[in-house]
Amino acid sequence: MPEQMKPMDIEKRSFEIITQLLGDQKLDPENELVIKRVIHTTADFEYVKNLVFSEHAVQKGIEALRSGCDIVTDTQMAKSGINKTILGKLGGQVHCFMSDADVAEEARRRGVTRAVVSMERAAGLSKPCIFAIGNAPTALISLHQQRQEGNISPALIIGVPVGFVNVVESKELIIASDVPHIVARGRKGGSNVAAAICNAMLYQIMR
Amino acid sequence: MPEQMKPMDIEKRSFEIITQLLGDQKLDPENELVIKRVIHTTADFEYVKNLVFSEHAVQKGIEALRSGCDIVTDTQMAKSGINKTILGKLGGQVHCFMSDADVAEEARRRGVTRAVVSMERAAGLSKPCIFAIGNAPTALISLHQQRQEGNISPALIIGVPVGFVNVVESKELIIASDVPHIVARGRKGGSNVAAAICNAMLYQIMR
Numbered sequence: 001m002p003e004q005m006k007p008m009d010i011e012k013r014s015f016e017i018i019t020q021l022l023g024d025q026k027l028d029p030e031n032e033l034v035i036k037r038v039i040h041t042t043a044d045f046e047y048v049k050n051l052v053f054s055e056h057a058v059q060k061g062i063e064a065l066r067s068g069c070d071i072v073t074d075t076q077m078a079k080s081g082i083n084k085t086i087l088g089k090l091g092g093q094v095h096c097f098m099s100d101a102d103v104a105e106e107a108r109r110r111g112v113t114r115a116v117v118s119m120e121r122a123a124g125l126s127k128p129c130i131f132a133i134g135n136a137p138t139a140l141i142s143l144h145q146q147r148q149e150g151n152i153s154p155a156l157i158i159g160v161p162v163g164f165v166n167v168v169e170s171k172e173l174i175i176a177s178d179v180p181h182i183v184a185r186g187r188k189g190g191s192n193v194a195a196a197i198c199n200a201m202l203y204q205i206m207r
Numbered sequence: 208m209p210e211q212m213k214p215m216d217i218e219k220r221s222f223e224i225i226t227q228l229l230g231d232q233k234l235d236p237e238n239e240l241v242i243k244r245v246i247h248t249t250a251d252f253e254y255v256k257n258l259v260f261s262e263h264a265v266q267k268g269i270e271a272l273r274s275g276c277d278i279v280t281d282t283q284m285a286k287s288g289i290n291k292t293i294l295g296k297l298g299g300q301v302h303c304f305m306s307d308a309d310v311a312e313e314a315r316r317r318g319v320t321r322a323v324v325s326m327e328r329a330a331g332l333s334k335p336c337i338f339a340i341g342n343a344p345t346a347l348i349s350l351h352q353q354r355q356e357g358n359i360s361p362a363l364i365i366g367v368p369v370g371f372v373n374v375v376e377s378k379e380l381i382i383a384s385d386v387p388h389i390v391a392r393g394r395k396g397g398s399n400v401a402a403a404i405c406n407a408m409l410y411q412i413m414r
Contacts, residue, residue: 005372007320014371043369043394044251077399080283113214162250164221165212187250192284192399 014040021045030058034182037200041192052175052183057156060180061201064130064155068092071130071198072122073191074115074139074161078132081195086202095129097121115139123151132158134194137170144173157181158197160189221247228252237265241389244407248399259382259390264363267387268408271337271362275299278337278405279329280398281322281346281368285339288402293409302336304328322346330358339365341401344377351380364388365404367396 005013018039027035031053038047068091073079079096087093097103097118107114115136122129123146131154133139140159146152159174159181161167171183182197212220225246234242238260245254275298280286286303294300304310304325314321322343329336330353338361340346347366353359366381366388368374378390389404 010370010372017371040371041369042397043371043374076287077284077402080287081398162248163217164224164247164250165217167250190249190397190399191288192397195284 011040022048028053030056033204034058034197034200037196037203038184038193041196042190044188046188047184047193050184050186050188052181052185054179054181057180057182058201058204061130061156061158061182062204064128065090065092065201066205067128069128069130069155070095070125071132072096072119072125073194074098074118074133074136075191075194077191078134078194081192082132082198083202086206087198089206090202092127095122095125113138116142119143119146120151128153128155130154130156130158130198132160132194132198134158134160134162134189134191137161137163137166140170140174141166144170144177144179147177147179154179157183158194159183160193160197162189162193163187218247229255235260237263240411241265241404241407244403244410245391245400248403249397251395253395254391254400257391257393257395259388259392261386261388264387264389265408265411268337268363268365268389269411271335272297272299272408273412274335276335276337276362277302277332278339279303279326279332280338280401281305281325281340281343282398282401284398285341285401288399289339289405290409293413294405296413297409299334302329302332320345323349326350326353335360335362337361337363337365337405339367339401339405341365341367341369341396341398344368344370344373347377347381348373350386351377351384354384354386361386364390365401366390367400367404369396369400370394 018036070092071094073096076096079094082094098114103114103117107117115138119139119142157179159171174181175183225243277299278301280303283303286301289301305321310321310324314324322345326346326349364381364386366378381388382390
């Protein structure tokens with residue numbers, strides 16, 4: 001085994017290796033650090049092609065974070081993966097309503113998913129928000145509907161649920177809309193990817 | 208959009224689609240639910256080939272969980288992804304020492320990673336443990352060394368760090384050893400994969 005490296009050196013070396021392995025594939029400089037951090041998190045180079053960015057999505061996300069926006073996730077895993085120290089210094093915090101007892105209760109009563117109720121709760125937040133959705137297609141569908149109804153105005157939607165049922169379709173809804181978005185087209189994604197995209201933007205502001 | 212499905216129906220349908228997509232690829236029945244849950248979590252079929260199981264690793268993991276063993280993770284993300292309700296009913300809990308202030312302090316003082324110190328703390332736990340490592344190769348290396356020194360006797364090591372530096376080598380250390388293990392060979396893995404493997408075993412006991 002090679003000698004012990006410091007975490008920041010390991011990360012630097014990892015990004016160098018990712019750059020080498022990308023070879024001739026040129027990334028849009030505006031999106032490059034997001035794409036590379038997702039690869040760093042997954043070791044999956046398919047994200048070079050899968051990730052879809054609306055115009056200046058990363059810049060818009062960074063501007064919102066700089067202004068102290070909050071982040072809403074659809075899993076505790078994504079919440080726990082986001083760098084809350086940096087977010088907090090910028091004046092933001094992460095919300096995840098999925099485990100709230102009254103959310104489960106309301107979802108049961110109405111016959112909808114907890115993700116739907118969670119996204120409706122998020123509409124009640126007084127601050128601008130980035131939505132980081134790594135799990136539930138119903139969260140994306142709810143955000144799309146709420147936006148059409150004028151209930152919410154997301155600073156950015158990170159649409160990266162993973163899975164096999166309604167996942168692809170829910171992402172295409174967001175891609176076809178005019179909301180600022182970063183979406184992992186296809187089946188792949190996850191809470192880890194959602195957190196990585198948030199962190200890629202946070203690290204561009206402060207580290 | 209199709210009408211709203213219940214979460215358990217979505218999961219059932221997802222597993223049916225995964226089975227369809229696997230086509231002629233036959234999975235070892237003992238490992239099948241672990242492999243399928245990792246695919247369910249990642250939408251990445253490479254895990255069919257990547258996942259390496261020592262003899263009866265899944266059975267050993269399930270027996271340990273049934274006996275009320277604890278789980279130790281190397282990230283808060285993995286901890287938050289594990290089904291702690293079922294684990295708790297079986298008498299177990301999840302430990303993650305990574306964010307403990309004194310772990311960070313000791314790591315800094317000794318010039319090692321927090322993961323190394325965390326794994327040493329875990330050696331002090333009085334119960335048998337499953338180690339679910341989805342991030343830090345140094346955690347795997349530490350577990351290997353501590354085992355050689357007779358400090359720990361893991362019920363199972365889930366070795367699925369993701370990345371580009373020391374990751375492949377640290378996993379091969381575990382594969383070459385005689386500790387019960389489930390390892391994602393190569394660069395891929397993650398905290399989500401570590402949690403999925405734990406949950407696949409927990410769900411085989413209780414749901």
